[in-house]
Amino acid sequence: MTLxxxxxxxxxxxxxxxxxxxxELKDVDVWDSxxxxxxxxxxxxxxxxxxxxxTLAAFKTVRDIADEME
Amino acid sequence: xxxxxxxVVAVTGASSGIGRAIAIxxxxxxxxxxxCGRNAEKLEAVRSELPGDGHAVYIxxxxxxxxxxxxxxxxxxxxxxxxxxxxxxxxxVTQLLRDTSYDVMEDLLRINFTVFxxxxxxxxxxxxxxxxxMSVVGISSMAxxxxxxGMSIYAxxxxxxxxxxxxxxxxYASRGVRFNGICPxxxxxxMTDKARFLMGDSAFAEFIEKSMPLGLIEPEDVADSAIFxxxxxxxxxxxxxxxxxxxxSSFSYV
Numbered sequence: 086m087t088l089x090x091x092x093x094x095x096x097x098x099x100x101x102x103x104x105x106x107x108x109e110l111k112d113v114d115v116w117d118s119x120x121x122x123x124x125x126x127x128x129x130x131x132x133x134x135x136x137x138x139x140t141l142a143a144f145k146t147v148r149d150i151a152d153e154m155e
Numbered sequence: 156x157x158x159x160x161x162x163v164v165a166v167t168g169a170s171s172g173i174g175r176a177i178a179i180x181x182x183x184x185x186x187x188x189x190x191c192g193r194n195a196e197k198l199e200a201v202r203s204e205l206p207g208d209g210h211a212v213y214i215x216x217x218x219x220x221x222x223x224x225x226x227x228x229x230x231x232x233x234x235x236x237x238x239x240x241x242x243x244x245x246x247x248v249t250q251l252l253r254d255t256s257y258d259v260m261e262d263l264l265r266i267n268f269t270v271f272x273x274x275x276x277x278x279x280x281x282x283x284x285x286x287x288x289m290s291v292v293g294i295s296s297m298a299x300x301x302x303x304x305g306m307s308i309y310a311x312x313x314x315x316x317x318x319x320x321x322x323x324x325x326x327y328a329s330r331g332v333r334f335n336g337i338c339p340x341x342x343x344x345x346m347t348d349k350a351r352f353l354m355g356d357s358a359f360a361e362f363i364e365k366s367m368p369l370g371l372i373e374p375e376d377v378a379d380s381a382i383f384x385x386x387x388x389x390x391x392x393x394x395x396x397x398x399x400x401x402x403x404s405s406f407s408y409v
Contacts, residue, residue: 100253119251122305125353126254138355 091151098127106148113147124150158386160185162238162288165213165230167274170197172344173294174243176374177381181239182206184382189213189230191274192244209234217244217266220273227277237284239385242271242316243294247346249305260308267312272319279332287331290385293320294377295336297398301405313338317396324394335384335392339399342372368402 086094088106096104099120101113110116121141128134132154144150164181168174169190178188182205190198190205191213198212211234215226231237245267248259271293278284279291295313302310317336324334341347351359363371380397383389 098254119304122249123251123254126250130254135352137352138358141353 086154088148088151091154092147094127094131094154095124095147095150098123104147106146106151108147110144110146110149128153157183157185158382158388159239162186162285162385163189163230163234163236164239164241164385165189165191165227165237165274165278166241166243167191167215167270168242168244168294169201170194172243172346173342173374173377173381174241175201176378177241177243179205180375180378180382181241181385182210184386186239186385187211187234189234191215191226191230193217215270217262217270220265220269223270223273224277227274228280228283231278231283236282237278238288239290239292240274240278241292241294241381241385242274244270245294245346247309247349249350250308251305252307255308263308264312264315267309268315268319271316275323275334279327279330284332288387289332290389291320291323291332291334292381292384293317293334293336294381295320295338295396297338297340297400297403299338300398303405320396321394328393333384333389333393335389335394336396337377337380337384337399338396339372339377340367340401340403342374342377344374366403367400370401372399372401 092104099115101115125136128136159181164186166174166178166188169178170192178190178201182188187209188205189211190202192198193214195214202210202212213226213230215223246263248263275291293316295316298306298310299313299317320334320336377399
């Protein structure tokens with residue numbers, strides 16, 4: 086999966102307008118508790134990965150989420 | 156005399172959590188327990204720790220509803236007419252509508268709700284239960300009464316359970332069968348392990364302390380209420396939904 090594809094999947098998951106890798110999540114208006122829940126479910130469904138509280142809290146930029154998508 | 160002396164009580168979801176606690180307490184109160192579920196090994200482990208004799212394990216597949224109905228009949232034939240049935244089998248998902256799938260919706264409604272109807276249908280036939288000493292208890296949830304984001308399917312499955320209990324209580328009252336439900340806030344079971352994992356241990360503990368002034372609800376707390384509703388001590392109570400809130404008025408993990 087390319088970085089672009091990952092970012093596109095993140096956009097679709099949290100219903101965000103155009104994102105780029107270096108955007109800070111605190112500036113993304115749909116990165117709220119519901120957005121975080123959707124990301125948790127997306128990782129579980131598409132990557133078979135359980136995100137815990139620490140991993141989630143460590144996400145600062147869009148790239149941080151993409152890096153975890155392996 | 157113990158509260159359930161001589162009764163045959165069937166419990167779905169008996170292998171863990173609330174169902175396991177209800178199986179153990181029912182046996183302690185003198186019942187012979189049919190431990191029902193899908194995992195034979197886990198059910199056998201619970202059966203072997205029940206006090207008293209005459210308990211049995213019954214396996215069902217929630218996708219086979221006629222099979223669930225037949226199982227209820229088989230329990231009555233094999234162990235004697237039923238004096239109690241508790242539907243404690245259940246699954247929980249916290250998923251937003253945009254993230255969920257039709258499979259998740261159907262599975263959850265079937266396990267939490269339709270299996271209850273199928274079992275009750277099999278058990279509440281003449282000759283399969285003890286008239287005037289048959290009590291059916293559905294383990295529901297406070298989510299059925301007021302649920303937060305991400306709980307639409309789970310809450311709906313439990314609300315369906317509650318609504319059917321109200322109706323069945325009227326349908327079966329003249330035949331001496333009682334139907335009641337128990338609606339707890341989140342209980343300390345494998346089901347809440349996921350929330351604990353997501354939030355982290357300390358955040359979860361802090362959250363519970365703040366939102367539930369009377370403390371995290373344990374499976375045994377729910378089992379105490381179930382035993383009351385199964386026993387003759389509640390013989391005039393039917394169609395009721397007992398709330399176990401632990402002091403929390405609403406609840407949200409999201």
